[in-house]
Amino acid sequence: MNVRICHVHEIGWRTAAVRRTVALIGCTVLVCAVTGTTAQARPRDPARQTLPARDGWASQGTGTTGGSAAAPALVRTVTTWAQFRAALAAGGSEPKIIKVRGTIDAGADGCDAFAAPGYDFARYLADYDPAVWGYDQVVSGEQEDLRAASAARQDAAVKAYVPANTTVVGVGRDAGFKGASLQIKGVDNVIVRNFSFESPLDCFPQWDPTDGDTGNWNSEYDSAVVHGATHVWLDHNTFTDGAHPDSSLPTYFGRIYEQHDGELDIVQGADYVTASWNVFADHDKTILVGNSDSAATAAVDRGHLKVTFHHNLFTGLVERAPRVRFGQVDSYNNHFVAGADYSYSYGIGMESRLVAEHNAFTLPDGIGTGTVLKKWKEAPVTAADNVVNGVRTDLIAVHNAQIPAETLQSGAGWTPVLRTTVNRPQAVPALVDHGAGAGRIH
Numbered sequence: 217m218n219v220r221i222c223h224v225h226e227i228g229w230r231t232a233a234v235r236r237t238v239a240l241i242g243c244t245v246l247v248c249a250v251t252g253t254t255a256q257a258r259p260r261d262p263a264r265q266t267l268p269a270r271d272g273w274a275s276q277g278t279g280t281t282g283g284s285a286a287a288p289a290l291v292r293t294v295t296t297w298a299q300f301r302a303a304l305a306a307g308g309s310e311p312k313i314i315k316v317r318g319t320i321d322a323g324a325d326g327c328d329a330f331a332a333p334g335y336d337f338a339r340y341l342a343d344y345d346p347a348v349w350g351y352d353q354v355v356s357g358e359q360e361d362l363r364a365a366s367a368a369r370q371d372a373a374v375k376a377y378v379p380a381n382t383t384v385v386g387v388g389r390d391a392g393f394k395g396a397s398l399q400i401k402g403v404d405n406v407i408v409r410n411f412s413f414e415s416p417l418d419c420f421p422q423w424d425p426t427d428g429d430t431g432n433w434n435s436e437y438d439s440a441v442v443h444g445a446t447h448v449w450l451d452h453n454t455f456t457d458g459a460h461p462d463s464s465l466p467t468y469f470g471r472i473y474e475q476h477d478g479e480l481d482i483v484q485g486a487d488y489v490t491a492s493w494n495v496f497a498d499h500d501k502t503i504l505v506g507n508s509d510s511a512a513t514a515a516v517d518r519g520h521l522k523v524t525f526h527h528n529l530f531t532g533l534v535e536r537a538p539r540v541r542f543g544q545v546d547s548y549n550n551h552f553v554a555g556a557d558y559s560y561s562y563g564i565g566m567e568s569r570l571v572a573e574h575n576a577f578t579l580p581d582g583i584g585t586g587t588v589l590k591k592w593k594e595a596p597v598t599a600a601d602n603v604v605n606g607v608r609t610d611l612i613a614v615h616n617a618q619i620p621a622e623t624l625q626s627g628a629g630w631t632p633v634l635r636t637t638v639n640r641p642q643a644v645p646a647l648v649d650h651g652a653g654a655g656r657i658h
Contacts, residue, residue, distance in 0.1 A: 272490030272524025282383035282407030323395030327419035335362035386410035389655030413439035414458030495653035506541030539563030560590035586618030
């Protein structure tokens, strides 16, 4: 027997499923089923690889090829934030490949580099202390204006806009971004692979005393935003808060000084997105699909926001994995590992049509299975063949029994067909935990 193993991940482990697959007699076998990659030959350079056929919503229609057809002049390797943004701007919408070597810090000069002259955080706290300002009106005045000006300077510095027909790929195991926000906005055909994203810190959160009963600090900047874009593939990335988890942030006015927003937002009519083999870790408000219930947003989002999540690891999160409004979302073969601060995984929002199947959930003692689903608005959901701590569980039935005030309707009204390999949910933890995240593709 002549057997060849296709190593999609740079790891040496073998699962029982792979051993069974390769135990074929009298033939030559090319095995790529572990990561859902088709058995067709693919370029060795991941920068030239395209999304496989039928691999989630991003394969719909024209598919997602990114910059795979880039001419040599539009293939660049960068090591700094300035080089990265210059490479994005070069060549317009011609196919391009940008390879990133090492970790790039978009805010390496620190928050002081963005501060507008005259902005004084101590003065800001004194001016808007609820004991002085109260809770009845939003903040205004000189220091708020200077805070907004400082925020605008950071916004201009830390965002990078990815054009159409582009592949952005990390080189090796240590490529990544700190303090950066990748904006995939209003374009088509983008691939982002093999990066460790450390969530950007908002240097200038705004105090809103009218947000809730006791006010809140509100921040900006997601690690990646898909805004009105189509055919986007996010693969083998790791999203974390890195050296600045929420637990490290201070408290002012009795509220955490929140400097994080989300890890990934898919909003404003974005469509045909596949997020595969990523790690989303140690974060609060993680992923939004659709960012508002408003009539204006509904007019843009309704009929769009078609997104697939498969073989992702969600670990140590609080909520929004994802929270869905309007979207037709397929979430399968993901592993959810709850931590002590866990609130929920799937948020069922306005007109959402979520299908959550063949997933695995690892919940510690004290966290009820009914909390996996969270009802925000009346919308049907399909949740079949999922396991909780290894036991097949009807998530909707358990939710409705444990939280009868938030009864969910079963049946999203559609059946996903754009899937490659679908693994048994019992096999998902081993597959995903060993295969997801940056540094695990060739």
